[in-house]
Amino acid sequence: MCSVYHKSRAEKKREAEGGVLGLGVGSRLPARLLKAPTITCGSNVGVCKQVTSGCTLPPSAFSPLHYSLNLSIQSVVPTTFEGDVQIFAKANVGGKQVSLNVNNQLRHVEDIHVVNCDSGGTLCVAKTVFDQHEQLLSLILFDTVEAGTNLRIDVLKFTSVDNKDITYSQIAPRWNRNAPTMVGSLLTYGSAKKIFPVMEVPAQKTSFDLCIRFTPTGHVRSNAATKTVVDGQTCFEKTFPLSTHQIAFSAFEKAETLIYNRTALDGVYIPAVEIVFSLNRNFKREKHEWIYNEATKVISLMTQWTSFPYPLGALKIFSAPIRASSHSALGLITLQESLTTYLEWKVNEQLEIVNKTRAAEIETIRPKDLTAEGRDDTRVLRSLETMQSCPERFVSIFYTLDETFGQDTVINMLRLIFLKFAYSSTSISDWQQAVVEATGNHYAGQMLSEWFSRKTRPILHLHVMAQALQFEQMTDELWTVPVEVAGSSGVQLVAVTDKTVVIPYSSHDYVIADPRRKSTAMIVHDVDSYVRMIRCWDDSRCPASQSGLRGIVRDLAAVLLTNKLPAPQISDIPKWKAVFKFAQIHRIFDGNAACCAEYAISRTADIACTWVIRDTCQKISLINAVAAGA
Numbered sequence: 001m002c003s004v005y006h007k008s009r010a011e012k013k014r015e016a017e018g019g020v021l022g023l024g025v026g027s028r029l030p031a032r033l034l035k036a037p038t039i040t041c042g043s044n045v046g047v048c049k050q051v052t053s054g055c056t057l058p059p060s061a062f063s064p065l066h067y068s069l070n071l072s073i074q075s076v077v078p079t080t081f082e083g084d085v086q087i088f089a090k091a092n093v094g095g096k097q098v099s100l101n102v103n104n105q106l107r108h109v110e111d112i113h114v115v116n117c118d119s120g121g122t123l124c125v126a127k128t129v130f131d132q133h134e135q136l137l138s139l140i141l142f143d144t145v146e147a148g149t150n151l152r153i154d155v156l157k158f159t160s161v162d163n164k165d166i167t168y169s170q171i172a173p174r175w176n177r178n179a180p181t182m183v184g185s186l187l188t189y190g191s192a193k194k195i196f197p198v199m200e201v202p203a204q205k206t207s208f209d210l211c212i213r214f215t216p217t218g219h220v221r222s223n224a225a226t227k228t229v230v231d232g233q234t235c236f237e238k239t240f241p242l243s244t245h246q247i248a249f250s251a252f253e254k255a256e257t258l259i260y261n262r263t264a265l266d267g268v269y270i271p272a273v274e275i276v277f278s279l280n281r282n283f284k285r286e287k288h289e290w291i292y293n294e295a296t297k298v299i300s301l302m303t304q305w306t307s308f309p310y311p312l313g314a315l316k317i318f319s320a321p322i323r324a325s326s327h328s329a330l331g332l333i334t335l336q337e338s339l340t341t342y343l344e345w346k347v348n349e350q351l352e353i354v355n356k357t358r359a360a361e362i363e364t365i366r367p368k369d370l371t372a373e374g375r376d377d378t379r380v381l382r383s384l385e386t387m388q389s390c391p392e393r394f395v396s397i398f399y400t401l402d403e404t405f406g407q408d409t410v411i412n413m414l415r416l417i418f419l420k421f422a423y424s425s426t427s428i429s430d431w432q433q434a435v436v437e438a439t440g441n442h443y444a445g446q447m448l449s450e451w452f453s454r455k456t457r458p459i460l461h462l463h464v465m466a467q468a469l470q471f472e473q474m475t476d477e478l479w480t481v482p483v484e485v486a487g488s489s490g491v492q493l494v495a496v497t498d499k500t501v502v503i504p505y506s507s508h509d510y511v512i513a514d515p516r517r518k519s520t521a522m523i524v525h526d527v528d529s530y531v532r533m534i535r536c537w538d539d540s541r542c543p544a545s546q547s548g549l550r551g552i553v554r555d556l557a558a559v560l561l562t563n564k565l566p567a568p569q570i571s572d573i574p575k576w577k578a579v580f581k582f583a584q585i586h587r588i589f590d591g592n593a594a595c596c597a598e599y600a601i602s603r604t605a606d607i608a609c610t611w612v613i614r615d616t617c618q619k620i621s622l623i624n625a626v627a628a629g630a
Contacts, residue, residue: 062098063090065207066088077171082157083195084158085158087153091145100155102137114139117149126142170183179281180254181252187247213233216231223240223248252278265296265297270300271313272314277320295317301350308418339410365395412439416434447480460473460523471503473500482494483495484514486511487507491543492505510532512536523555530579531578557597561596573629592616596617596623599613
């Protein structure tokens with residue numbers, strides 16, 4: 001039979017005090033979370049008849065409630081796991097199909113049993129259908145499952161192979177058999193199905209009971225406190241509700257460790273920390289204490305920013321042969337990926353951990369070609385694609401908010417989110433309201449909402465007139481774009497919200513939009529303004545630095561490749577040639593833009609540009625007109 005239970009307060013406290021927050025140097029700090037019920041279920045064996053019923057339930061027809069996962073590490077290199085999993089789920093609609101996400105790298109997914117937890121009886125699996133493209137294994141049941149039914153799906157003796165893209169490993173070389181052995185998970189969105197069968201519902205978080213079998217002399221760490229260690233098998237306490245990709249584990253043998261007790265830094269609670277190293281030869285504690293020092297500084301700073309203490313009693317950090325610069329698997333509700341990345345940059349800039357600035361990082365990820373940007377849907381947070389990919393360029397909106405409305409804007413927004421939504425989840429409208437409250441400006445909320453609900457980015461065209469400036473939005477959708485304009489009369493902030501905006505403005509020399517590169521928008525100037533930028537390059541009175549001018553001209557190339565700019569008048573052709581020559585001399589353009597600029601100047605180009613000219617440059621109206629001009 002089955003029973004549904006909730007944990008007692010004592011159980012919750014023990015779990016929180018012993019939990020493991022992250023695996024990997026550079027772990028990210030989470031918001032808090034909700035508890036979920038666990039279902040336990042007995043197992044009955046039945047005899048099944050063969051039928052040919054069609055599929056009737058989509059994958060989202062079931063809500064996963066709990067996983068009980070047993071894995072055995074069969075080999076480290078190549079990494080191979082064998083395991084059993086019990087998936088507890090609730091039917092949202094009636095039907096005869098149960099769907100599991102199963103990757104091609106899983107083998108022997110054949111021994112499957114389905115139990116009705118409400119009645120205790122076994123449900124007969126009439127047949128299974130595997131969709132290789134969708135990586136979906138459908139179990140066609142003999143009997144109909146009613147909506148609201150609690151099920152347990154047992155998948156026994158499966159094997160995970162060829163999983164090196166989601167694991168890291170190290171074995172002792174022949175010349176040093178005493179070197180550490182290590183193997184651990186590097187799960188990302190949608191990748192858990194490469195290790196065990198799952199019900200991949202991105203918005204659904206579930207608890208886990210995890211057991212890992214390793215060598216008798218080895219050690220295993222995971223997202224929860226260790227419960228038992230018997231004959232090489234380590235079992236952990238039930239985790240907090242988490243997404244399947246957030247389950248994490250690492251097994252090691254003969255590795256060096258540093259252990260620090262709970263303490264306080266500047267009055268801020270710091271959890272117990274264990275650091276595990278993938279080396280043991282000539283190990284000197286003092287050479288590695290910087291990891292702990294930096295981790296505690298980050299925890300202290302994040303506590304000050306959010307007004308929330310670190311939520312668990314322990315943190316595990318692994319310094320291991322990880323192909324990425326760092327990896328974290330918190331086992332908790334995490335912050336939106338692009339915000340987390342921006343917070344890392346902001347923390348680094350304040351603590352000076354690495355010699356990088358937010359401005360430099362933002363400029364690095366700024367697109368150099370907009371032709372492909374509108375084709376992806378990954379910015380729409382509610383889509384499945386976002387769960388699997390989050391390009392770093394999305395972080396630029398947070399930089400723009402800080403630079404436009406004050407350097408504490410994102411911190412104040414984050415603090416409000418923690419205060420209002422701890423132990424729950426948030427929508428974009430919640431973040432929108434928080435930034436409006438933090439800034440007192442409704443434009444800030446509109447900017448955030450627009451950025452994360454559209455595929456493209458704002459593109460503006462600036463035309464400088466004698467006593468005025470005209471901004472025109474070149475996209476079909478209207479955006480909320482605050483833009484700084486600098487000239488001899490000073491710096492003025494302009495809010496561009498309509499298709500065309502004209503404002504009074506006068507300057508005796510240069511007029512440059514977004515000179516300090518704060519905006520998410522790509523801003524194209526008129527050709528006369530670009531000609532003035534050439535003179536501005538070496539002029540101490542220039543309101544933009546040379547790196548700023550370089551970025552402004554590079555934005556021109558990104559928009560130019562989309563063919564959004566009209567062919568110029570004959571009188572402007574020499575000016576455009578001068579702009580392209582300037583970009584060529586200072587090596588501002590690269591890739592397709594460099595080929596097109598060279599073609600526009602002389603109608604010839606390097607042999608490597610031949611196909612670019614035919615396929616791209618000759619289809620751009622402005623480039624063709626300049627190339628054809630005298």
